[in-house]
Amino acid sequence: MENMNPLDEHERKVIIEFCHLLEKSKQLFNGLRELPQYGHKQWHSYFGRTFDVYTKLWKFQQKHRCILDSKYGLKRWQIGEIASKIGQLYYHFYLRTSNTGYLNEAYSFYYAIRGRCYYTKASKEDKCELMVKKLRYYARFIVVCLLLKKLKLVRDLIKELDRQIIDYGITYDPDDQMEWALVVDEVKAFIQMEPVITVLHPDNYPVTLSHRLSPLTTPPVERNSNMSLVLHEILIIGSNSQQVKFSELTIDMYRMLQTLEREATGEIHQIYDDSPRQKFTSTPNAPNNKGYYLENGRNKPLNPHKYLLYKPSPSQLLVYLASGCLDLPLYGALLIYISSDGQIVQPPKNSEDGGYDAGGLITTSKNDIYRESNRDSKAPTTTKHKESHCLHPGDLFPFTRRPLFLIIDSDNSYVFQNLPQLFGQPLVVLMSPAEFPAPFRDRGERGSLFTLFLHSPLSAFCYFCQIHELHLVHWDRAQNYIDTFMAEASQLVTRSRLGNRYMPFMGDDFLRLLVLRFIFCEVIIRTHRAFEHHPCHTRAAPPLPEELLGHPALFHIVMDLASHLQVRHHFQDPNAPAAPPANRE
Template sequence: MRTSEASYLSEAYIFYEAILTREYFKEGSFQDFNLANKQLRFLARFLMVCLVLNRREMVHQLVNQLKMLVDECKRTFQDTDFKEWKLVVQEIVRFLKADTAFMNIRPLRYSLVLDPHPDVLPHVAAPVARKNLRLRDAVLSSYHHNEVKFSELTLDTFRMLQCLEWEPSGSFYLSAGGKNGQNGALGSSRINHSQDIADPTLPPNPRKAVLYRPSLTHFIAVLATICEELPPDGVLLVYLSASGTTGHTLSPSGSGTCFNAAENITRDFQSHTIHSDGTSTSSMSSPSNSPNPSASQKKGDCISYHTGCLQFGNCGSGGLNCIYPSDLIPFTRRPLFIIIESDASEVFKAISGAEKGERAALLLSPNCSFPIGSSDASRHSVGSLLTIFLTAPLQAFCLLLGISGSDIEMDTYKHAESLLSSSLNDWGLTLATSDNLDPVWAQILGDQFLRRFLLRFIFCRAVLTLFVQTYNKEEFHPECMPALPDAVSPRTSAFQTAVVQLAKLFHATKRFVFTEAIPLPDDINSGTRS
């Protein structure tokens, strides 16, 4: 998981498959409690390998075998309730129920068949892109109360993990028909080990560190290690998905002006000057030190404040499981691409302008997330909205409209996929040829993974901006920093045309608000698909 070497996972798959097909646990597993536990641990580890390798047929077969084994162990060893293993079964069943076949119609991974080849991506002019950065490492962390997960792999981090991999095309990954061995054991057509299990035609995957409920010290230690090893042309992706607090300010009743959380953080970063002799002075030490006494007085009116943060643990643990924007500032000496999925994402705006060396690129989720999926589905039973748009944009569009996999015809889906792919490529070209593209975005457009995230973010922003139920409601719109060119604004005719074409395919044009300048399809009055 740390190295993201596909060959390591492939070797693990071969090893575990050999254990399974040769039925190493056939004899004595129900007579020896320790042996039964070993078999359960083996199945759980094999499940994780198959899940990451996207071997779904094997995953479902292993889940069935795990269920049967847990039930048999409960009957055989009645002194033990196997409560932990029942929880493991519940977790994987819930995970597969959320990560449906509809969400995996097309690979989440970068596919040279479905996605643009890196060699044909449009180049940004040299004066704009001072550097051409490549995604080398990623830190993925997610924690929400009662979220869908298997072991320490949450649904959000799993989708991001998959989206940062190359879709393999080597012989090892070709679908193999399964067959049953004795006593229901699983088997598959044998792999030709003379062929290389790695795909030499693909570049290496970015390295990834998946952290579940990290303490602040653990999180910082991982970031520090990665930044130390990051090559000169490398960029680090930091993905954080968690609930949070936006912070608040307190002022004397009836008077004073209090600043929002982002302003508080920025002011905190800029309020001290460190001199060469080691002494420090504060620009807020007294009103007389300020060139603008009235401004200083306003700052003084806020008698206390605390900034917002993301909570990666129980509230009772205090700040040990909280990640603040200021915790990321020291690492902005290296290029960072930051994605925040939280109801407190706005507080991370304070990072922009407070960097220590390299300007950071930020994609921030809406503070309020529009409910998707079935009416009884909680936010985290299907995953977080921005994350779904970044990893499976067309499925996110359908879920926003209340359309599930059973409601859609494959011909319609393929047509919509073609339209969206064409639009994303056009928007990528628009960015690459823009005269006012910020260098922060220009230097990452040459990386296929980061480029895809950025273009899908633009699509997400356009959809939520034009969606009837979130129209003119800024709290439901994602944001990015620094700002993107006006040419990719959601209200331009090109973006509205792309959204209206997709909406027409799903008979949902009335679910969006378009300007009069946009020609609407003839069946605009056809209503929303039931």
């Protein structure tokens, strides 16, 4: 506190109360870091208390700004620090709830910090730690803008962050300047690699596409009494060693994160008057067992809760899995999505242990595995022991006690096809091709084609057909063909002989969408000429029936789509006569 002038009693009370709220808010905010990152109940109540204190602090400094400026010496960067922490709280609550309204609120706070230049004089304070806070603010703002697809602003922020890092290095000569430069390089690579196709507006500028679920993109379904489950818990795991990443978010994770979210239907509150909502709430009411909450007397679907895990150890992964299962309500389902390098081993002859003998997925860093293997070079190698740093199919056996939907995107995905239904609970496994033909093999940093099909089927289709730019009118028309395919496939699935392993999941919008996009991916693979002599296809457990995947109606929709985009030559026609010899006139 700076005693700039003598204080009267009111001013003294204002400053004491401000200091009390500031200290309490810092204690609560730091306490959030010490809570386990899994589970709901403890975190939710603690978070609510933290947000309430920050709400009081923010309003208090607004109401008494004149006194705090003149008598306490409140600096603009201190206001920015409070606003930045409120933005962080909103962002982390978005991660916990998947409610994109909170993501928009985080953006609003970060945007206000930049617009009101709260951190402008941070570099003149001669405090290295203050500059680090400013750099972290930029990094967090960039993540939020990436998730909201505000790419023009991302590019502007990268330029600003670049300049700030240079100033940081000149002023303080810090040891971590190279690490910050690497952050900038990562986000530059991320925004360069992520776009698959450029969609042009009639005025010739790129259109930003949203791939979140909305009423317009939700495929219809003929509901029946067997469709009982609602997706409640999601684990998104990214461990692919080749993909570019930013802030522990690989491209595949980024795409799945957006695929498994609904667009926000309304704002949480207005931010532009600098005041957060008077009372913070996570949802209008607590969800019921079927995954809905009551708002204005109507049932509205609840976004599932997600965990994002970048290169977790198997032990960490299993802890989050156990927590997800524990938090499932009666009608809840758990989705596990894994994008990972595979650990491929040759199973021994006469193997009786299908859960561990065929290898698994390298969820942690490959380097960790190599270091562990080479720690004692004199140790004898043996086939009796399994790789402890890998996730094996057998590791998931205990979690089949609850309804489980599993997506494996890996070059060793097929080892999960025989996951047993030990406890009679619904269980579905969708697996990527183990490899792609040569023309599609070198995506590497750009992410998996299989995940791209699940994220944006039309983008994946265009990539398969070497379409890199499309006008909006053609994109919209092509998307109508995709929607027609999904509606037709939805009818075929619900009327087919799939039994009780798919039907319970088909009532959930997200899980139904994933199944239908998986079918679209397989139909494209079956008809695309690049796969004509290639053995690798998707696999599903239980297997999807041949009469579904080879249904003429689905094939004809794909051909209509190909004709619309003038790429019909990329596809085979099983009903067409054989082509004449090449030397025949």
